[in-house]
Amino acid sequence: MATEDEGRPRGARLVLLILLVAQVMATMDNSIVAVATKTIKDDLQTSGAVLQLILSGYTLMFAVLVVTGARLGGDVGHRRLFMVGLTGFTASSLLCGIAPTAGTLVAARLLQGAFGAMMVPQVLSVIQIVFTGSARARAIGLYSMVLALGVAAGQIAGGVIVSADVLGSGWRAAFLVNVPIGLALLAAAPRYLPGHTPSSRFRPDIVGILLLAVSMGAVVAPLVFGREQGWPAWALASIAAGTAGLVLFVRYELRLGARGGQPVLEIDALRPRGVKSGLLACCILNFAFAGVLFPLTLHVQNGLGYTPLQAGLMFIPYPVGFAAVSLTWTRLPKRFHRPLPVAGLLVFALALAALAVVVAGGWPIAVVSALLLLAGAGMAAGFSTLVEQTAATVGPRYAAALSALVSTGTLLASVVSVVVVGGVYLATAENDPSRSALGLSRSLWVDAGLLMLGFLLAYRTWRLSTRVSAGTAPNGDAAEQVEAVAAPGNPPPGEVEVEPATGPVEESSAPTGARSAPR
Structure with a gap:
């Protein structure tokens, strides 16, 4: 099979496109729906408790099942489980869009979360299998960008979709938009995604x-x-x-x-040095991101009187900064790659501290936009590089476990952030919109303080990964574990064999492209 340079097999662009579009659908879904909650409540005459179920039922089911989805993907086939998850996600999106009652909508949202938990973990796992070297770094950079920015992009897209009211569909379009996208992915995925033969020794950990x-x-x-x-x-x-x-x-x-x-979850994925601190730093980054997005959205709508669409558009500088760094950091000289997360977390923390000072005294839109741009760039320098470095450390052997840990950790961090940082804002300004700026400022200080802890963790990850790469880790543990992860002669119990996809990506014959288990 012909391959391209630097670890990217022929057809890999289409593989990555399929995976990232599916990830975008799942990541954006909740924030698109959040923008539509008011119109859903008015149309279906729901109570506050039912509306909360509609909004958060997806998150709940996803969190409960995502680790199981990651493990099953490794055991029964990433492509197979991706297809099952994508089919169910598309069908449940249709059910959400045509739901005649609030009860039907709640049930459909729970199904969306369950099928999303089957689909999403396969994305990072397949990236680990298909790409190697610098091509993997670029692919994981794009994955990180989609994972981190889906929420912000969802707010913007949700505002546009609901405001457009296409054919009088109102809030229903927020769900129905997934259907044609899902069908297109279902047509392409069987041809281009690599598959593998499940191990005969598979025993589910009930x-x-x-x-x-x-x-x-x-x-x-x-x-x-x-x-x-x-x-x-x-x-x-x-x-x-x-x-x-x-x-x-x-x-x-x-x-x-x-x-x-x-x-069901291979805890050994956490053993290589630097993995635990790297994952914890990733969680802190997502905590801070949600801790900016939630109170900032409340402030511009409750304190400044913005519409949902205006609120979404106001946040655009943040994803622009994030995208700019995510798409370019791999082109830097390699000596800058390992320390980049340390610099990113520091920049993110300083940008939020400056924003906390600025918003307490007013709303200079140019200054706010510049600081949001800087914050987005700082998060990208931290998150994208940490995910790539952690993935390189654990290797394809633990791809499913790492995918589960990243998905679960970042989700829990976001949920906890809404409770903690959102609680700081609401305790200050919930009953008094005139105190909204003060509430936002206090929330941002919490985020900035926690990011400094993330800065220390990223520094630790950098130092440990540098020792491992130099072969000077204490007692040789880390270096040995990293070698064991990648060693072709050391397949773990229950390892699966990779079979070629029916399309251009053929894992079994690409020495520098796709990876395959030993036969």
Whole structure:
């Protein structure tokens, strides 16, 4: 098979396009719907509690099932599970768009979240399989951009779609827009996405799946619904029980792996040095991003009187800055790649600190836009590079586990941020719009402070990864683990064999392109 230079096999652009468009649909969905909540409430005559289910049911189901989706993709086939998830996501989007009642819409949103959890983890996993070298770095940079900016882009797209009111569809167009896109992807995916033959030794970790699902649900449900209900006792008890369940889950998975079983989440993916600090820094970046987006959106609408569309357009400098860095950082000399996340987190923190000072005294739109541009660039320099470096450290062996950890960690960080940082804003300005600027300023200070912790974690990741690459990690652990991840002669128990896709990407015959398991 002909291949292109630097680790990108022939047909890889189409593979990446299919994957990223699917990721965009899933990531943007919630923020598009958030813009439409008022019209949904008026049209379907829903209560506040039902509206919260419509908005957050997707997030809840996604969080509960995403780790399971990642593991099943590795066991039964990434392409197969991607297709199942995409089919279900498209069908449930149609059901959302034609829902005659609020109850039907809630059920369809839950289905969307469940099928999204099957589809989304396969994106990073397939990128890890198809690309190598600098081509992988560029692909992961684009993936990171889509993952981080989908929420902001969704707000802009949601405002445009709902305001356009195409054929009188109103809020329904926010869901129906997924249908033609999903159908186009379903037509292309079987031809271009690589597939593999499932291992005959596959044994589903039923106990781990159930324990994780129940524990994640117990943590996420009160985070999503607790504030609206005044944080009742059940919410706090549920979070405590869910946290204990997650600790039990980790211990169970470690024991299962030690016995030669097939855990739903391979905790060993966290063992190489720098992975834990890198993932935690990624979570902090997403915490700060949600901690900017949520109070800023509330401020410009409640404090400044912007429409939803104006609010979305006001945020454009942020994704512009993010996209500019995400698309260009791989062209920098390689000696700058490892320290780039450290600089990015520092720039992000300083931009938000400056924004906190500026908004407390007014709303100079040019200054605000410039600082949002800088903040977006700082986040991209941190997030895109950290994801790429972490992926390179764990290698294709743990691609599914890393995908699950990134998806779950960033989602939980965003949910917690809305509770914590959103709580700071609402405690200041919920009953007094005149204090909105003060509430936003306080929220931004919280974000900036946490980003400084992320800065320290990114610095630690940089130092550890530098030691590993130089082969001087303490006791040789990290270097050995990174070698073991990539060593072709060391397949893990239950490894799967890769079979060629029916289209241009043929994993089994590309020495510098797609990766395949040893046969």
